[in-house]
Amino acid sequence: MTKKDENLVHHLEDLRKVLLISFAAIFVGTIICYSLFLDQVIEIVVGPLNKLGQDLVFLGVTEGLFTKIKMSIFGGVIISSPVIIWQMLRFIFPALYSHEKKVFVPVFFLGIILFISGIVFGYKLVLDLSLKILIINFSEGLSPMISVSKYVSFVISFLLPFGIIFEIPLITFFLTKLGLISAKFLREKRKYVILIMFVLAAVLSPGPxxxxxxxxxxxxxxxxxISIIISALIGRKKQKKDLSE
Structure with a gap:
């Protein structure tokens, strides 16, 4: 086996550990959520619908149970997000220089803040308005009978993308550090990326x-x-360092 093959096997083994630990963290977080915080999660998830004076119904014998499990998994993902982000950073950071690894802890906390901020942004600013438009404005003359399972699936698939897309500056930071992208590259591809973003928004949004x-x-x-600015700052810092050397 060549050195390149050995390195590939080593990276795949590290990735396997990251995935196993992340899934284990989600499993533990799900149990914790189901045991301790399920009522609070249900109240938060159902809250926007209750504000509109709408009630949920279940259509199958096991729908209520599986919906609670689904909400527990959603809560488990949020609870375990620090572990998942830690594992991802641990997987990426070996590719950086030793002096660059000093930012591990600040980047770790920034990753958590960005993920939670995305979910809070989606919940506080977008979900209420979307539900009002979909249920009240677009359903005039119809009597809503909303399944609890479909509603919870809608909310989860609605909020998680916000948490993920708020990590874009962090992803840009690493890609720039690794030399895979630059501010110039991001500017040149801006119009194509914006088009892709609108397509992704249409795909990720759980409705029309x-x-x-x-x-x-x-x-x-x-x-x-913001990512372009971050990439430019990193590029300038690297350029100054190269000139000083």
């Missing part, structure tokens, strides 16, 4: 709500512009 798609696309565009 154009407003929700816009609210998902606009943060991605803003975060992309």
């Amino acid at each position: 709500d154009v407003l929700a798609q816009l609210f998902l696309a606009i943060p991605m565009i803003v975060l992309y512009e």
Whole structure:
């Protein structure tokens, strides 16, 4: 086996450990959520619908149980997000120089803050408005009978993408550090990336709500512009270092 093959096997083994630990953390987080915080999670998830005076129904004997498990998994992902982010950073950081690894802890906390901020942004600013438009404005003359399982699936698939897209600046940081992208590259590809972002917003949005798609696309565009600034700052710092050397 060549040195290149050995390195590939080593990286795949590290990735396997990252995935196993991450899934184990989600499993533990799910149990903790189901045992201790399920009522609070249900109250948070159902809250926006209750504000509209709507009740949920279940259509199958096991739907209530599986919906609670689904909400527990969602809560488990949020609880275990520090572990998942830690594992991902641990997998990426060996590719950086020793002096660059000093930012591990700040980047770790920034990753958590960005993920939670994305979910809070989606929940506080977008979900309420989207539900009002979909249920009240677009369903005039109809009597809603909303399945608890479909509603919870809608909320989860609605909020998680916000948590993920808020990590764009962090991803840009690492890709720039690794020399895979630059601010110039990001500027040149801006129009194509914006188009892709709108397509992703349409795919990730759990319904035909154009407003929700816009609210998902606009943060991605803003975060992309912030990423260009971050990449430019890193590039200038690297250039100054090269000149001094």
